[in-house]
Amino acid sequence: MEQTDYMKKIEEYGGDILVSEGMLSEKQFVQHGTTTTYDHSVAVTEMCLRLAKKFHSKADERTLIRGALLHDYFLYDWHKPHGHLHAFRHSKKALENAARDFELSPVERNMILSHMFPLGRFPRYRESALLCIADKICSLRETFHRKKPAPAQTETSEK
Ligand SMILES: [Fe+2]
Numbered sequence: 001m002e003q004t005d006y007m008k009k010i011e012e013y014g015g016d017i018l019v020s021e022g023m024l025s026e027k028q029f030v031q032h033g034t035t036t037t038y039d040h041s042v043a044v045t046e047m048c049l050r051l052a053k054k055f056h057s058k059a060d061e062r063t064l065i066r067g068a069l070l071h072d073y074f075l076y077d078w079h080k081p082h083g084h085l086h087a088f089r090h091s092k093k094a095l096e097n098a099a100r101d102f103e104l105s106p107v108e109r110n111m112i113l114s115h116m117f118p119l120g121r122f123p124r125y126r127e128s129a130l131l132c133i134a135d136k137i138c139s140l141r142e143t144f145h146r147k148k149p150a151p152a153q154t155e156t157s158e159k
Pocket residue numbers: 071072090115116
């Protein structure tokens with residue numbers, strides 16, 4: 001499946017989340033490197049769908065998409081006042097915000113709460129396990145694949 005097909009599916013099942021005020025506010029927060037929390041959440045959702053396909057998982061696509069889109073719905077800049085406690089606390093805050101703004105199923109709740117496993121809750125459903133893996137893959141990529149700086153001009157290059 002192409003990336004555009006995954007995006008179509010994400011829009012189909014999570015369109016209301018993507019255009020919500022809370023989710024759009026994630027565009028101003030940097031998650032890792034140069035990636036915003038919004039872009040990270042969409043990338044993790046796409047990775048969940050890819051992994052589900054690869055592992056022939058019977059995960060429910062709608063649940064997988066909605067839980068993944070909301071997994072980092074903590075809605076603050078974690079680099080500033082929250083510091084080192086962010087890793088331990090943000091899944092709880094994300095669930096609190098997501099439950100306030102959207103209708104959540106028990107599986108979606110567990111997905112959000114357990115995505116930092118082994119920190120925090122145990123992933124009890126296949127959707128939760130997929131999210132946990134997808135989040136770690138994307139986080140590592142975003143942390144280490146920063147854009148390379150433009151090459152410095154050398155004195156001989158313009159002759
Ligand atoms: Fe997270």
